[in-house]
Amino acid sequence: MLTLPSExxxxxxxxxxxxxxxxxxxxxxxxxxxxxxxxxxxxxxxGTVMSRYGGGVPWHRVVASNGRLPPGHETEAHARLLSEAVPFRGEHVVVAVARWWPEDNTPA
Structure with missing residues (x-):
């Protein structure tokens, strides 16, 4: 049985x-x-929501606070983020430079 995402x-x-x-x-x-x-x-x-339902959204744009890429998907996420010119320091995103915050600070 398919479980639909919660609110x-x-x-x-x-x-x-x-x-x-x-x-x-x-x-x-x-x-x-x-x-x-x-x-x-x-x-x-x-993180749990992303692992269960994140395949249809740009999941690669969600990282750990230290810039670590999504576990188990590091290679794909790294390639996608590099193609978008996201800055890296080693294998971690430079979050201080690449972070984004919604202007209205609300979920859609």
Whole structure:
């Protein structure tokens, strides 16, 4: 039986869909927005949502707070982010340069 995403999962995916090419958000940044608007959320929960439902959104634009790429998908994410001119230091995204925050700070 197919499990449909919850309201929280839908909100995560809406935010990730809005991240522009060449920019990234961290799991924690997404969780912060959702805590402000839904009253709950954690970086770990965002990661779980991304692993279950993130295939249809630009998943490669969501990274750990230290710039580490999505576990198990490092090679593909690295290639995609390089093609978008995202800056790297070694194998990690330079989050301070590439981070993006929605102007209206709300889930879609």
């Amino acid at each position: 929280y999962a839908e909100a995560v995916l809406d935010i990730v869909e809005r991240i522009p090419p060449g920019r990234v958000m961290t799991y924690g940044m997404i969780a912060e927005i959702l805590r402000d608007h839904l009253g709950r959320g954690s970086a770990r929960t965002v």
